[in-house]
Amino acid sequence: DAGVTQSPTHLIKTRGQHVTLRCSPISGHKSVSWYQQVLGQGPQFIFQYYEKEERGRGNFPDRFSARQFPNYSSELNVNALLLGDSALYLCASSLAIRGGNEKLFFGSGTQLSVL
Amino acid sequence: AQTVTQSQPEMSVQEAETVTLSCTYDTSESNYYLFWYKQPPSRQMILVIRQEAYKQQNATENRFSVNFQKAAKSFSLKISDSQLGDTAMYFCAFMRAQGAQKLVFGQGTRLTINP
Numbered sequence: 001d002a003g004v005t006q007s008p009t010h011l012i013k014t015r016g017q018h019v020t021l022r023c024s025p026i027s028g029h030k031s032v033s034w035y036q037q038v039l040g041q042g043p044q045f046i047f048q049y050y051e052k053e054e055r056g057r058g059n060f061p062d063r064f065s066a067r068q069f070p071n072y073s074s075e076l077n078v079n080a081l082l083l084g085d086s087a088l089y090l091c092a093s094s095l096a097i098r099g100g101n102e103k104l105f106f107g108s109g110t111q112l113s114v115l
Numbered sequence: 116a117q118t119v120t121q122s123q124p125e126m127s128v129q130e131a132e133t134v135t136l137s138c139t140y141d142t143s144e145s146n147y148y149l150f151w152y153k154q155p156p157s158r159q160m161i162l163v164i165r166q167e168a169y170k171q172q173n174a175t176e177n178r179f180s181v182n183f184q185k186a187a188k189s190f191s192l193k194i195s196d197s198q199l200g201d202t203a204m205y206f207c208a209f210m211r212a213q214g215a216q217k218l219v220f221g222q223g224t225r226l227t228i229n230p
Contacts, residue, residue, distance in 0.1 A: 033216060033217070035218075040222075041222055041223070042119075042206050042208075042220030042222050042223050043206075043218070045217045045218060045219070048215045048216055048217065055215050055216075056215020058217070088158060090158075092160070094216060096216065097216065098212075098213065098214060098216050101167075102216070103162060103165075104160075104162070104216070104218070106159055106160035108157055108158050109159070111158075
């Protein structure tokens, strides 16, 4: 079975542009979460979506938005890119909406560079 | 808000030795989960071990075990008989039992296993 897949793997954008990152969860998983990992730091939670609804939001500006589609895949959108948005963006999927009993499965991320 | 602190930015040991990674956390929650994740150069976060706060028994997974001290809010990872493949970044993480499936990560410890 395929794991969590993210596309693209690498992306270069310039300041002020918009970017869309994509994530396909493991088959049967209805929850998708997004994390931002700046170089040298641990990942930070951005969003969780479950059954196409936002279930959690981290401390990120409104320039960050996401959505989940009927097939449970997800997009993360970032508007008006800043240099500080350069990071590895990780997607994770799981069966459950909450709790640590259900394991989170991570993708290999999208490396975004903003010039 | 919850915080997770890893005080060892880097560690290095010889193959077959035992190594312990430290982690402390701060929370007012009574029920929660603690995790250790491994991030190799492939960038994918891999779950190493999980501990439920209401369980007093320390979790073990083959060569990996934890020392969970709830009162001290300490959660260390012991790797026995270390192998070259254990070389990676290791992140300690916290998740509330209720609410969104949100992981709060520490800053990470870079572990190098030398031949």
